[in-house]
Amino acid sequence: xxxxxxxxxxxxxxxxxxxxxxxxxxxxxxxxxxxxxxxxxxxxxxxxxxxxxxxxxxxxxxxxxxxxxxxxxxxxxxxxxxxxxxxxxxxxxxxxxxxxxxxxxxxxxxxxxxxxxxxxxxxxxxxxxxxxxxxxx
Numbered sequence: 275x276x277x278x279x280x281x282x283x284x285x286x287x288x289x290x291x292x293x294x295x296x297x298x299x300x301x302x303x304x305x306x307x308x309x310x311x312x313x314x315x316x317x318x319x320x321x322x323x324x325x326x327x328x329x330x331x332x333x334x335x336x337x338x339x340x341x342x343x344x345x346x347x348x349x350x351x352x353x354x355x356x357x358x359x360x361x362x363x364x365x366x367x368x369x370x371x372x373x374x375x376x377x378x379x380x381x382x383x384x385x386x387x388x389x390x391x392x393x394x395x396x397x398x399x400x401x402x403x404x405x406x407x408x409x410x411x
Contacts, residue, residue, distance in 0.1 A: 278359050279375035286379040295384075296348060303350030306357075309343035322395030324388040325349040329396065331403040336411070337362045338404060352381070352393055360400055365411070368404035373397055 275283070289295045313330040320327040325346035332339045340357050344350040359375065360368045376382050376397075382390055 275374050275378070276359065279378070282355065282358065282375050283378045292380075292384050295379075299351030299355065300347050301351070302354040303344070303347045303352075306343070306350055306354040307341065309341045313341065314343065320392075320395050320399045322398075323349065323392035325392065327353060327392065327396060329353070329399050329403070331400075331407070333365055333407040336364055338365050338368050338407060340400070340403075349389070349392060352389075353396055355381075356396055356400060360404070365404045365407035369401055369408050371401070371404075 286295055286298070289298060309328055309330060314328050318328040318330045320329055323344075325344050327342065327344045327349055329340060329342045338360060339362060340360065342350075342353045342357060344353060356373070359373065360371060363371075376393070382393065385393060
């Protein structure tokens, strides 16, 4: 597990119950920088999410940079959490990222089936962008 992922695990261990962890996810979502309106389009919409989630990727200087947004605050927090792990990393690394912290904090087991599907779709789209940028290197 990367140091960033371990920091997330340690951060979530500070909370006693899942209501507090959900509150933390909401706070993370509120801190997510806004996505430019021009990037809130069909091309950047993640399929498979119950909520609307947009993910935009660039790869300046060989490092992936993502911006994202969602119309649901918990989903916005989930995408913010994912981006903490992959932001400004080489595409090849992100393509191999196992996102082990998701199970370590128990997030995947504390989501409704539709939210869990949405989370899986977000991970899949991040990896898709990473693979595409790695292939075009």
